[in-house]
Amino acid sequence: MSIRLKIEELREIVPSEVKIAAVSKFHSNDEIMEAYNAGQRIFGESRVQEVVQKQQELPKDIEWHFIGNLQRNKVKQIAPFVSLIHSMDSERLMREIEKQGSANNRAIPCLLQIHIADEDTKSGFSLEECRRFLSEGKWRECSHVKISGLMGMATFTEDEDKVRKEFDQLKLLFDEFKDAYFKKDPDFKEISMGMTGDYQLAIEAGSTIVRIGTLIFGDR
Ligand SMILES: *Cc1c(COP(=O)(O)O)cnc(C)c1O
Numbered sequence: 570m571s572i573r574l575k576i577e578e579l580r581e582i583v584p585s586e587v588k589i590a591a592v593s594k595f596h597s598n599d600e601i602m603e604a605y606n607a608g609q610r611i612f613g614e615s616r617v618q619e620v621v622q623k624q625q626e627l628p629k630d631i632e633w634h635f636i637g638n639l640q641r642n643k644v645k646q647i648a649p650f651v652s653l654i655h656s657m658d659s660e661r662l663m664r665e666i667e668k669q670g671s672a673n674n675r676a677i678p679c680l681l682q683i684h685i686a687d688e689d690t691k692s693g694f695s696l697e698e699c700r701r702f703l704s705e706g707k708w709r710e711c712s713h714v715k716i717s718g719l720m721g722m723a724t725f726t727e728d729e730d731k732v733r734k735e736f737d738q739l740k741l742l743f744d745e746f747k748d749a750y751f752k753k754d755p756d757f758k759e760i761s762m763g764m765t766g767d768y769q770l771a772i773e774a775g776s777t778i779v780r781i782g783t784l785i786f787g788d789r
Contacts, residue, residue: 572600573607575785583779587772590634590761592782594619595789598626604785605631611652613780617643624650636720636761636780638692641665648673655720655761655780658682658693660707663714670713678717680761683742685735686724693721696742703750716751718759718777719743723767732767736774743775 590613614620615637632652648669657679684693721739723732751757763771763779
């Protein structure tokens with residue numbers, strides 16, 4: 570099936586208020602343009618060098634979302650154009666985004682990445698770390714970092730109950746933070762969860778952005 574048809578099919582399944590980030594990492598400009606010509610405007614990338622090159626070559630109305638592990642020394646390269654960083658997971662990274670946002674005269678929208686899965690990875694705040702991060706309040710000094718919600722990845726498993734529980738946990742954490750810190754901030758509104766294998770469960774749990782690669786573009 571063509572990329573256009575995949576996107577059209579997905580749009581019928583995904584509620585209109587849920588955004589679709591088409592994860593185009595490792596895929597070519599031609600493939601991205603096929604999605605673009607089907608109306609897709611949000612693309613997700615996980616490597617700095619790749620997104621910088623694609624941003625230069627492709628239409629300027631594309632919203633580039635950075636979804637991968639982000640090294641501090643590379644923030645500078647994406648700061649001028651990135652629409653949303655899904656993977657802010659430390660105070661040190663926040664400080665660098667603040668610096669580069671300031672240098673570019675913009676507030677960069679960022680999600681706090683939370684480690685909800687069972688799997689061992691280095692990325693993401695634990696729930697407790699993130700609670701501490703917000704209660705310490707250093708983020709309030711960073712006017713060029715716009716904290717816009719949370720992101721999480723569920724465990725890669727066939728066990729739907731487990732995945733559902735992890736997504737529910739992220740939604741509960743979002744509600745907790747919204748209530749405690751962002752009640753009057755309309756920009757704190759995103760819950761980025763759900764990929765090709767689990768996006769329907771994520772939507773049921775309250776996702777506002779699904780990040781979908783394989784289903785749209787095929788295998789990487
Ligand atoms: C690659 C990637 C995706 C997309 O995964 P698919 O299973 O291909 O849909 C989503 N989120 C993150 C963080 C990724 O790295």
